[in-house]
Amino acid sequence: MKLFARLAAALALNLLLVATAFAxxxxxxxxxxxxxxxxxxxxxxxxxxxxxxxxxxxxxxxxSQRLSIEIVDDDSPAMQALVMQHGVxxxxxxxxxxxxxxxxxxxxxxxxxxxxxxxxxxxPMRPWLAALTLTVAPLVQAGMDPSQGVDKQLKARMxxxxxxVDGLETSEQQIRMLSDLPEAMQLDFLRQSFKxxxxxxxxxxxxxxxxxxxxxDAIAKVEDEDLRKESPTLYQRLIVERNQAWxxxxxxxxxxxxxxxxxxxxxxxxxxxxxxxxxRKLGVESTRIKN
Numbered sequence: 366m367k368l369f370a371r372l373a374a375a376l377a378l379n380l381l382l383v384a385t386a387f388a389x390x391x392x393x394x395x396x397x398x399x400x401x402x403x404x405x406x407x408x409x410x411x412x413x414x415x416x417x418x419x420x421x422x423x424x425x426x427x428x429s430q431r432l433s434i435e436i437v438d439d440d441s442p443a444m445q446a447l448v449m450q451h452g453v454x455x456x457x458x459x460x461x462x463x464x465x466x467x468x469x470x471x472x473x474x475x476x477x478x479x480x481x482x483x484x485x486x487x488x489p490m491r492p493w494l495a496a497l498t499l500t501v502a503p504l505v506q507a508g509m510d511p512s513q514g515v516d517k518q519l520k521a522r523m524x525x526x527x528x529x530v531d532g533l534e535t536s537e538q539q540i541r542m543l544s545d546l547p548e549a550m551q552l553d554f555l556r557q558s559f560k561x562x563x564x565x566x567x568x569x570x571x572x573x574x575x576x577x578x579x580x581x582d583a584i585a586k587v588e589d590e591d592l593r594k595e596s597p598t599l600y601q602r603l604i605v606e607r608n609q610a611w612x613x614x615x616x617x618x619x620x621x622x623x624x625x626x627x628x629x630x631x632x633x634x635x636x637x638x639x640x641x642x643x644x645r646k647l648g649v650e651s652t653r654i655k656n
Contacts, residue, residue: 389419390515391579391634393641393651395615399622402615403429404640404651406584406631407515408576417515417577421654429626432523433614434516436539437532447537451544452494459488459495462552471495471555474562478503492551493543496558503562519628533611533629542603553596560591576631585636593636605638612643619649 393404403425426432460468475484480502487495520530546554575583593600611629618625633640641651 389579390576391581392422392654394654395649395651397619400619401624402618403626405628406634407628409514429624431528431625432519432530433533433627435533435629436536438536444536447540451540452491453489454491455489470559474499474559478562492555496555499558499562516628550599581635584631588632589636608633608638608640608643611640616647616649
């Protein structure tokens with residue numbers, strides 16, 4: 366689960382893309398009376414030369430009066446303070462929480478992911494933060510640039526047009542979502558990250574190709590299926606409950622005239638518990654837009 370990339374950092378889709386490849390990421394529209402909401406699946410780390418625009422996306426952005434992304438208060442000093450407050454526990458290093466087998470896997474994952482400082486840098490981290498660090502570190506090493514993430518580019522474009530940009534959540538909400546998990550669940554999250562590191566770039570390429578094609582079935586399989594099967598409680602907390610909250614936000618917006626654009630991690634717009642599925646439960650239908 367690439368949650369830190371999606372949450373501040375995944376929690377999304379982290380990718381390696383061929384810059385010249387044609388891309389048509391998923392875009393949906395929801396309409397009710399004089400209200401329109403566009404839904405777009407994003408990835409949060411991109412090579413700087415990736416081309417992902419399309420005529421349908423450009424038109425939706427031009428027509429929209431506001432943009433909502435997952436978070437907007439993710440400047441480095443604020444995030445660093447939150448991480449130190451909720452993600453570090455010097456009195457209880459990871460070696461006191463993991464058995465010998467898991468410690469060996471942690472050491473190997475830290476080496477494979479090329480975490481700066483190795484396993485020693487992970488030791489004071491709470492399990493949720495160590496998991497995210499293991500997930501994100503190899504992506505940054507591979508040249509993925511958080512400043513080139515789709516959500517950040519959308520934000521810059523709308524601000525240049527003088528349109529407001531707001532967050533569906535706050536950075537503190539996202540971090541507390543992880544830090545408030547029971548420790549057993551955090552450790553489960555950490556163990557899953559060992560597998561992600563071991564899978565290496567092949568699985569990332571599979572995920573990226575699915576995003577590029579707008580293949581929601583493949584995105585759901587790669588991004589959420591393992592989490593749903595192996596840790597249903599974690600899946601419920603990090604995926605389903607957030608999708609339900611965002612669906613309620615969209616339903617509220619449909620009560621007022623206007624056009625808005627909502628961009629969230631592509632994994633949230635795929636699978637049986639997607640935002641679109643939650644909207645359907647509220648009696649609201651979404652339509653896929655094609656170029």
